[in-house]
Amino acid sequence: MTPPGTMKAVLLTGHGDLDRLEYREDVPVPQPGSGEVLIRVRASAVNNTDVNTRTGWYSKAVCGDTNAAAREGYDGASDADGAWSGALSFPRIQGADCCGEIVAVGRGVDPARTGQRVLVCPMHRPQSSDDPHALFTFGSERDGAFAQFTTIDAEHAVAVDSALSDIELASFPCAFSTSEGMIQRAGLGAERVLITGASGGVGSAVIQLAKRRGAHVTAVISPSKAGAVGDLGADATLARDDALPVDAFDVVLDLVGGPRWPALLEALSVRGRYVTSGAIAGPIVELDLRTLYLKDQTLIGSTRQDARVFTDLVGYIERGEIRPVVAESYPLSDIRIAQEAFLKKGHIGKISLHVP
Structure with a gap:
């Protein structure tokens, strides 16, 4: 497929309340750089880290539990350390969970990968860093899957062969x-x-x-x-x-x-x-x-993960050794409603998102 020029996406405009999440239909589609792939996102899911980043809970100025101000954000939370790895640039597209299809590849990536159904490894060492402890989280340090399209280094888009639905597969990565x-x-x-x-x-x-x-x-x-x-x-x-x-x-x-x-x-x-x-x-x-x-x-x-963690996980999925647990699903446009449901803590497993 030829990607369009713009896409639907949820933008996190800063730390704070649910109003910081803006559903837009005019966000430019990213282009895959060298060594990257462009993924048409089919499904994502809500995670604690999405909420914690939005509210600024990771800031050392915050001492309370993750639900204390999860709707409105935390007073005193600092932009300098509001995300788990420090400061973020805004707007940011969140979404650590991604199931989708590779629709384009950047320079140096095998064109045969186009069309592959993939899961994105949500946590990985950035290629641009010499720090052996540096870490990027998909949807935090780089844009994630709360959008119709996203890019990632090709090695972190892992092909998956499964009869499970996109919604079910998107419940696994994070x-x-x-x-x-x-x-x-x-x-x-x-x-x-x-x-x-x-x-x-x-x-x-x-x-x-x-x-x-x-x-x-x-x-x-x-x-x-x-x-x-x-x-x-x-x-x-x-x-x-x-x-x-x-x-x-x-x-x-x-x-x-x-x-x-x-x-x-x-x-x-x-x-x-x-x-x-x-x-x-x-x-x-x-x-x-x-x-x-x-x-x-x-x-x-436990935050940093060896590369084998995600490849092992995909193997478990393909062999049917683990199963998805999806409590509810919402359209991406209802991201605020989905997070409200998540914060009630009445569910078991994951709350997933359909990406249009």
């Missing part, structure tokens, strides 16, 4: 790669694992990926969602206010943080591994160092 990254960092095997925030996009993904490795999964969720997470493979559930058993888990995969955080280390066994990739209940926690050193525990932060 949540499942975050989850797989946590699990690979933990070195999880057939062990006892506790998962917090287990009903969201990442939490529901972690359950499936942990069970794939033979783990015994205990999920912390609201009681009304116990049946659904059991269907995903959880062996046991605990309500959010339940007392956690002491020394009961080899690994804790935590997406919540907040005031109950000390109990997670008490629940972790001697030589247990704790991995975090989120703090929806608040980023500031209290640590008793005696628990950490007397139990020889390991604390691991």
Whole structure:
């Protein structure tokens, strides 16, 4: 196909409330540069990182949970560190999840890739940087999939062979790669694992990926969602206010943080591994160092991912080893409504977006 000159897209115009998200129909279609491909986006999804970036929650001036001002934004949040990697340039097209089709290629890319159905790896090292720790997130440091067209380095557009729908495939990239990254960092095997925030996009993904490795999964969720997470493979559930058993888990995969955080280390066994990739209940926690050193525990932060994380994930999809969990879907033009639904936290899995 010959791409049009303009496209429909959602622009994030700055940090703040939902009004910062503007649906436009006159946004120029990007052109693929050297080594890049142009993708016709078919579907995307909503993630915590989209909301956190919009509100400026990543700013160190913010100490509250991710929902405290998720509609209107956070007072005092600084533009200098409002995104997870620092300052962003606006307007920005968000959307870390992308399922689509390659419709054009830049210089140096095999033209035979045109027509491939692809998923975009949402997190990767920028080719232009000499810093081995530099990291770009699709939809944050560069424009993402809340648009009809997007560009990405060809190596990060990974071909996928699956009978799943575009909406279903778009539920995988961000949540499942975050989850797989946590699990690979933990070195999880057939062990006892506790998962917090287990009903969201990442939490529901972690359950499936942990069970794939033979783990015994205990999920912390609201009681009304116990049946659904059991269907995903959880062996046991605990309500959010339940007392956690002491020394009961080899690994804790935590997406919540907040005031109950000390109990997670008490629940972790001697030589247990704790991995975090989120703090929806608040980023500031209290640590008793005696628990950490007397139990020889390991604390691991998980953001950066080895390249194998995403290629492994696509393999799991193609072999049917994991399944999508889509709670609702909305047209891209209803992005504000979709984020409102996301913030109610009544869903299990992902809220997806149809791209026209």
